[in-house]
Amino acid sequence: PKPNGDPSAMQMKSYACQRRTPLKHHNSFLTEALEILSQNAEYNDNEGRSVAFRRAASVLKALPHRVKTIEDLRCLPCLGDHSQRVIKEILEDGSSREVESTRQSEQFQTMKALTGIFGVGVRTADRWFREGLRSPDDLIRTGQQLNRAQQAGLQYYDDLQKPVTKAEADVISDIVEKAVHAVLPGAEIQLMGGFRRGKEVGHDVDFLITHPEEGKEEGLMPKITNWLEEQGLLLYQKTTRNSYLEKMDGPARPPNNMDRFERCFSIFKLQKSAVRCKSNSTASVEDVSRGGENERPSEHHSEESGWRAVRVDLVVSPYSQFAFATLGWTGSKLFERELRRWAGQEKHMSLSSHALYDSKQNLYLRAKTEEEIFAYLGLEFIPPSERNA
Ligand code: DGT
Ligand code: MG
Incomplete structure (x- = not known):
């Protein structure tokens, strides 16, 4: 039974791997904002928060229509208080102060620029930020010690x-x-x-x-x-x-x-x-x-x-292992993450890009195709073009 009593209301599934998420959707004005907050949480080493915002954004990507009022969010999973607040503000004022100030912040912009260098992860970028460095040029100017990947990353920065x-x-x-x-x-x-x-x-x-x-x-x-x-x-x-x-x-x-x-x-x-x-x-x-x-x-x-x-x-x-590798390397990253979460929490199985292990039966499940893996997991097959979670 739908909470709002409307039998025509689409029921949004809560795991991204249960849903079809096309590449083009109707809510980028909201998902881009939520993804800024997700990105920022990642820069601050807060994975839980980062995933929460990413899941919220992903639900909106799967909606078959544009969100117009806060009522449209009723019955949707994965939307925490914080995400709802941000969405409400954008719907009412056209933008969210938190998102805009994050986007403009020196830390966010620096982390974006520095992690944008091939070979540079969040940890390294954060250390450089705290040392006062702000851009790829600053790394060259101050003669930072760089590994081979980072050197290549700087050398080809513009192209990459x-x-x-x-x-x-x-x-x-x-x-x-x-x-x-x-x-x-x-x-x-x-x-x-x-x-x-x-x-x-x-x-x-x-x-x-x-x-x-x-x-x-x-x-x-x-x-x-x-x-x-x-x-x-x-x-x-x-x-x-x-x-x-x-x-x-x-x-x-x-x-x-x-x-x-x-x-x-x-x-x-x-x-x-x-x-x-x-x-x-x-x-x-x-x-x-x-x-x-x-x-x-x-x-x-x-x-x-x-x-x-x-x-x-x-x-x-x-x-x-080809079927598992194919599934694991198609993405999106959130879709992959949700597949593994579904396998573990709902099926007592463990999925990787190499294998699917069933903890109840104590055995590895063999598969030649992606379709077989979805079937083992009790999921409807989602084609690659609809895994853009
Ligand atoms: P892009 O390249 O930014 O347009 O977007 P994607 O979706 O191609 O992302 P990418 O290239 O970072 O990774 C491709 C997919 O491969 C990603 O959706 C999840 C998966 N993947 C990435 N890194 C690893 C890894 O280290 N191990 C495994 N098993 N899978 C990975
Ligand atoms: Mg890629």
Whole structure:
């Protein structure tokens, strides 16, 4: 029974993974505000608060209409007092004082600028802020000690601030495919992250790579990066084990082949001519890898050169884990988080990008497709384009 007695009222489910969230929705004037507060809470190391605002925003993204009055919020889950106050103020006054003063604050702007540097997390940015640094230029000016990732982050700062377009992602897909097939024929490559959810731009391009013959994918990442490096296509790369798993995934012991699950954080050198060619017909990788030997060691300005820097993440997964990896790397981040929360709290299961563990039956549940995983979890299948929670 609906609390307002209106049988036609849509019932909003409380976990984001139970809902369809399209990319374009009707309430960005509210969700952008709530996401500022979420972001700010993250900058202040308050994860609980950050997630609360993000969940509130996400509920509004799933609404089939624009919120016009505070009554429209009745019966909606995940809207705490604070979020409701902010929404009410925006509905009545057009903006929220708290949101606007946060947006303008020196701390928020500095944290945004500094965490916007590839390789810089909240902790480091906060330390620099407290030391009086305010911008990427301040880091250079004061000669801060930087690791290799951060150096690359500064060097390509302007490029990496610019959104990556779908056309650029498609050209990079062709390059990655060519690289992977050169070193391992038969391997499969899938575009992940925001682009798989239908976004037209992104902050990076994410790929998942596997091979139908289990074990063939072992040792694949260094071969791919060597090939790319030989072609002069990489400006930066670092391959790591996936530490995300250990941090985020509760009690399930990952399968013992988890240490084969590698991730490469990289920065690609993308020829602009290749993107233009691609929009006309198809670019060959020869077009793509040529040129640009004379970049300067300091900051790169892509207006003056024929190429730009693009962040690319590569992940290699064993075939047996591919469905879990696919689900885990499609996002959105909140959708992923809610899937894991649903699994744990509602199903006594533990979901990761590697496996699904059933604590009641004490066993790992095998899956070949995302659909099977949703079914194990007792959830209606949500296609990638509606996981924009
Ligand atoms: P973007 O790139 O800003 O347009 O948006 P997304 O959604 O592509 O976000 P991104 O690239 O940070 O991450 C892609 C998805 O992969 C994200 O939705 C959740 C997942 N993901 C990110 N980092 C990790 C990780 O370290 N481990 C696992 N298992 N998944 C991750
Ligand atoms: Mg991405």
